[in-house]
Amino acid sequence: MTRTLLVINGPNLDMLGTRQPEIYGHATLADVERLCRETCDELGVELDFRQSDSEAEIMGWIKAARRTAAGLLINPAGFTSTSVAILDALLIFEGPIIEVHISALFRRDAFRHPSLVSKAATAKIEGFGIEGYGFALRKLAALG
Numbered sequence: 001m002t003r004t005l006l007v008i009n010g011p012n013l014d015m016l017g018t019r020q021p022e023i024y025g026h027a028t029l030a031d032v033e034r035l036c037r038e039t040c041d042e043l044g045v046e047l048d049f050r051q052s053d054s055e056a057e058i059m060g061w062i063k064a065a066r067r068t069a070a071g072l073l074i075n076p077a078g079f080t081s082t083s084v085a086i087l088d089a090l091l092i093f094e095g096p097i098i099e100v101h102i103s104a105l106f107r108r109d110a111f112r113h114p115s116l117v118s119k120a121a122t123a124k125i126e127g128f129g130i131e132g133y134g135f136a137l138r139k140l141a142a143l144g
């Protein structure tokens with residue numbers, strides 16, 4: 001059976017391309033999905049690509065992924081520093097998890113530095129723009 005990798009994008013990532021391009025670049029979420037799809041096609045794995053502004057919806061997807069996904073990429077976006085609930089859901093997932101941030105958080109506002117979800121992550125990639133997604137998927141395919 002073909003393995004599936006789940007990519008979850010958190011709040012406001014649907015606005016990529018128009019949202020603070022000096023920080024997030026000009027690529028849209030559709031460009032990110034295309035990059036992920038090409039990478040997964042090359043790796044011979046299925047892609048399940050999602051975005052939500054809702055913490056509850058994201059938690060539901062993570063919990064359902066226990067039965068459907070071999071690995072999980074999450075960009076928790078604005079929930080990174082606030083969501084114990086997303087951390088708790090990720091701790092239930094048994095496969096590898098890679099946390100991805102497009103921007104370099106360590107160069108930005110101090111309130112963005114702490115990540116509550118990292119405790120559940122196998123690894124974290126930040127500051128490589130949308131290319132971080134491709135790298136993370138390659139690693140997930142190798143680990144999952």
Ligand code: DHK
Pocket residue numbers: 011012013075077078079080100101102103104105112
């Ligand atoms: C995306 C966001 O929406 C912000 O809330 C994070 C992250 C950074 C990113 O770089 O992908 O602080």
